[in-house]
Amino acid sequence: MIVYFNGQYIPKEQVVISPDDRGFLLADGTYEVVRIYRGKPYRIKDHLDRFAESLSKIRINFPNPHVFESITEELIRLNGLENAEAALYIQITRGVAPRRHPFPDPSTPPTVYATVYPVKPDTAKWESGVNVILTPDIRWSRCDIKSVSLLANVLAAQEASEQGAEEAVFVRNGFITEGTHTNVCAVFGGEVWTHPAGEFILGGITRESVRELCQQAGIGFVEKPIPYDRFLKADEAFLLGTTTEIMPVVEVNGKKIGTGRRGTVAKKLQELFFEMTHS
Numbered sequence: 001m002i003v004y005f006n007g008q009y010i011p012k013e014q015v016v017i018s019p020d021d022r023g024f025l026l027a028d029g030t031y032e033v034v035r036i037y038r039g040k041p042y043r044i045k046d047h048l049d050r051f052a053e054s055l056s057k058i059r060i061n062f063p064n065p066h067v068f069e070s071i072t073e074e075l076i077r078l079n080g081l082e083n084a085e086a087a088l089y090i091q092i093t094r095g096v097a098p099r100r101h102p103f104p105d106p107s108t109p110p111t112v113y114a115t116v117y118p119v120k121p122d123t124a125k126w127e128s129g130v131n132v133i134l135t136p137d138i139r140w141s142r143c144d145i146k147s148v149s150l151l152a153n154v155l156a157a158q159e160a161s162e163q164g165a166e167e168a169v170f171v172r173n174g175f176i177t178e179g180t181h182t183n184v185c186a187v188f189g190g191e192v193w194t195h196p197a198g199e200f201i202l203g204g205i206t207r208e209s210v211r212e213l214c215q216q217a218g219i220g221f222v223e224k225p226i227p228y229d230r231f232l233k234a235d236e237a238f239l240l241g242t243t244t245e246i247m248p249v250v251e252v253n254g255k256k257i258g259t260g261r262r263g264t265v266a267k268k269l270q271e272l273f274f275e276m277t278h279s
């Protein structure tokens with residue numbers, strides 16, 4: 001596998017990251033994941049806009065994140081993934097410096113890494129749906145930043161895994177926020193509800209696609225926090241994410257949601273999403 005590391009295309013085994021990297025010591029960095037359908041990155045401009053925002057919010061100076069458009073093309077070519085189902089992962093940290101909390105000298109170059117890798121879509125689960133658990137949202141109040149500090153997400157995802165669930169859905173002050181790596185929607189009376197964008201969720205790119213698809217299909221898209229007890233009584237629910245796509249939720253904390261099967265709104269949106277990503 002050929003990866004991009006600090007300006008060079010090299011075999012992954014040759015990447016050397018210092019133990020003084022602030023990503024390693026302090027999780028001081030940000031990342032992006034972009035889905036590649038049949039060799040073509042999906043909405044990469046939107047992902048890179050969000051990456052630019054995250055970099056600016058954490059004050060890492062990286063002048064042109066849109067350079068990853070051509071880097072991605074090159075990585076796809078170098079790894080022979082021109083027709084593949086794949087994903088791009090990019091990470092930038094505040095670079096290598098002796099461990100101190102404040103920013104290092106402004107001349108410190110950021111550490112830059114990008115890789116593409118094949119993915120296998122979860123087609124069976126898109127039909128059968130998955131179960132999730134609810135868990136308290138113990139994260140910080142800047143979930144809009146796609147930070148590599150993911151410890152709370154890791155602990156919640158592990159809790160889900162130990163309970164045989166696919167995802168953990170966070171509850172903050174009685175309201176559903178999002179999953180550990182997904183946005184969360186519920187359907188009430190034919191309308192799709194999801195937490196408003198802001199500091200308590202990551203504004204997902206898939207969420208934007210679904211907003212557009214709802215508009216196209218005449219389905220209401222309501223950005224309002226959902227009380228967790230109302231969520232349990234939803235007609236249907238689903239998760240949204242770059243590699244998760246639109247994943248029906250059929251069980252929450254071991255109890256059925258709606259009919260306990262993929263709902264009609266989820267199915268319709270999945271069909272439209274497939275057209276959108278494969279046109």
Ligand SMILES: Cc1ncc(COP(=O)(O)O)c(C=O)c1O
Nearest residue numbers: 181182183202204205206241242
């Ligand atoms: C916490 C969180 N929320 C939502 C999402 C979904 O965002 P996107 O659709 O851009 O992948 C992700 C994706 O990784 C995430 O980590």
